[in-house]
Amino acid sequence: MCLVFVCDEDERMISRQPAPGSCPYCGGMIHAIDVKSQWRFCFLPLYIRTKKKYYCSMCARCLVIKY
Structure with a gap:
């Protein structure tokens, strides 16, 4: 039996400031850190x-932070 994960999430830090x-x-x-998250399906970006x-x-x- 072979399991293949076709969905992936990648998070990268863009900037950091006090x-x-x-x-x-x-x-x-x-x-405060700005983070770019990207969801991929079969190596194709779906959601950024x-x-x-x-x-x-x-x-x-x-x-x-609660508003």
Whole structure:
């Protein structure tokens, strides 16, 4: 039996800049990272999305912004 994965997701960091504020857990500096994610099916790109993620530089936690 042979399993072949035909779907793939690739995430790449585009840019990184400091964000205002501090981490609520440790008080460290927050970085805003622009990430480009791409879904592929049989090596053909189906969906490309750019999103912003926030990380603490000291404790390396991913922070979620609630509106």
